[in-house]
Amino acid sequence: MTGETTIVGAGPAGLACAIALARAGRSVVVREWHDRVGARFHNDYQGLENWSRDEDVLHELKQAGIDTDFEKVAVSAGTAFDAKGRRYGLRSEQPLYYLVRRGSGQGTLDRALLEQAIALGVEVRFDDRVREAREADILATGPRTADAIAAGYVFETDMAEGSWLALDDDLAPSGYAYLLVYGGRGTVASCMFRGFREEAQHVARTVKFFRDRAGLVMSNPKTFGGYGNFRFPYTAQQGGRPVIGEQGGFQDPLAGFGMLYALRSGILAAQSVITGARYSDLWQQSLGPLMKAGAVNRYLFNLGGDALRCLALSRLEHRDARIGLQRAYRPSLISALLFPFIKTRIGVSLEDPSCSHENCDCVWCRSVAQGNAPTCC
Incomplete structure (x- = not known):
């Protein structure tokens, strides 16, 4: 690619790609069909994972030219519960993840990336829907379907800061429920991989659970919802164009921690433009092993049950949790043997039969009905 580079989508993947290209002196235009950055999100807390590699994620991003001046909280301890309500204390010497806010407000990850890109001379066009893939050089339009949904509340609170996780199918089928509280703000949600049609019941049970077990107190609660798409791409290219972020399937299918995968894929796409290297080679070498491990982890999570x-959880409680998770994402003989089988089934195994898109009011179906799901490229 020469001359001006056009990126479709102003999410973390698209903006990270734009920043990396602009730092290399490239002229970049980002086209976003929403009227603002972070339109899918509601000032909710999410985790920027820090366990899949030895290097701290903030250092990794800085090395790639991404400033980390967004609001963040290093989290190295938390509490987890199993399906019987047993409590596990998880700790690590280094941060397990960095808590960040998503949305269009000041201090959010999305807003910080946007401001970086603009400061580097990137032209960002909002309310600009792209209808054909040939209008773009790099595609980053977000998830095309929902393999998992998260629904719950963002709220104000005076309760103690902390993070809590629950692995209980009654709260979040095949997924997890979570409560994150920092700086007088909180997010409580059920992240479910099936049972979308019963979204409201799962959220209600989640709220009750954390009220009973963690002393959840909410003021001015506001509902929010999101969705994620997981798949293992063959080339992550469309018509020779790099496809990055969730549009390319770049997420961890176990936990749905996709922000880092999105950022990495955007940086790799920029490198392919700058150096002429094959994008498919770059992501397969860098992200492929992590995604394979995530797919195997998801398969075992579903198969092994409670x-x-x-x-x-017991093993993580009795060791450095970051090191324990890191080992689970390293290439192994088990993952090498299982992945070829799992790869053929990952789309089927994550498909939720309860969500038929008929008389369903889950967050994904609401987004489709309101015209808020991607429809181009």
Whole structure:
């Protein structure tokens, strides 16, 4: 690619790509069909994971030219619960993840990336829907379907800061429920991989659970919802164009921690433009092993049920949790043997039969009905 580079989508993947290209002296235009950055999000807390590699994620981003001046909280301890309500204390010497806010407000990850890009001379066009892939050089329009949804509340609170996780299918089928509280703000949600049609019941049970177990107190609660798409791409290219972020399937299918995968894929796409290297080679070398491990982890998570989840939590409690998670994402003989089978089934195994898109009011169906799901490229 020469001359001006056009990126479709102003999410973390698209903006990270734009920043990396602009730092290399390239002229970049980002076209976003929403009227603002972070339109899918509601000032909710999310985690920027820090366990899949030895290097701290903030250092990794800085090395790639991404400033980390967004609001963030290093989290190295938390509490987890199994399906029987047993409590596990998880700790690590280094941060497990960095808590960040998503949305269009000041201090959010999305807003910080936007401001960086503009400061470097990137032209960002909002309310600019792209209808054809040929209008772009790099595609980053976000998830095309929902393999998992998260629904719950953002709120104000005077309760103690902390993070809590629950692995209980009654709260979040095949997923997890979570409560994150920092700086007088909180997010409580059910992240479910099936049972979308019963979204409201899962959220209600989640709120009650954390009220009973963590002393949840909410003031001025506001509902929010989101969705994620997981798949293992063959080339992550469309018509020779790099496809990055969730549009390319770049997420961890176990936990749905996709921000780092999105940022990395955007940086790799920029490198392919700058150096002429094949994008498919770059992501397969850098992200492929992590995504394979995530797919195997998801398969075992579903297969092993509560017994395996209890065992995993117990092991994490008795060691540095970051190191324990890191080991789970390293290439192994088990993942090499299982992945070829899992790869053929990952789309089927994550498909939720309860969500038929008929008389369903889950967050994904609401987004489709309101015209808020991507429809181009």
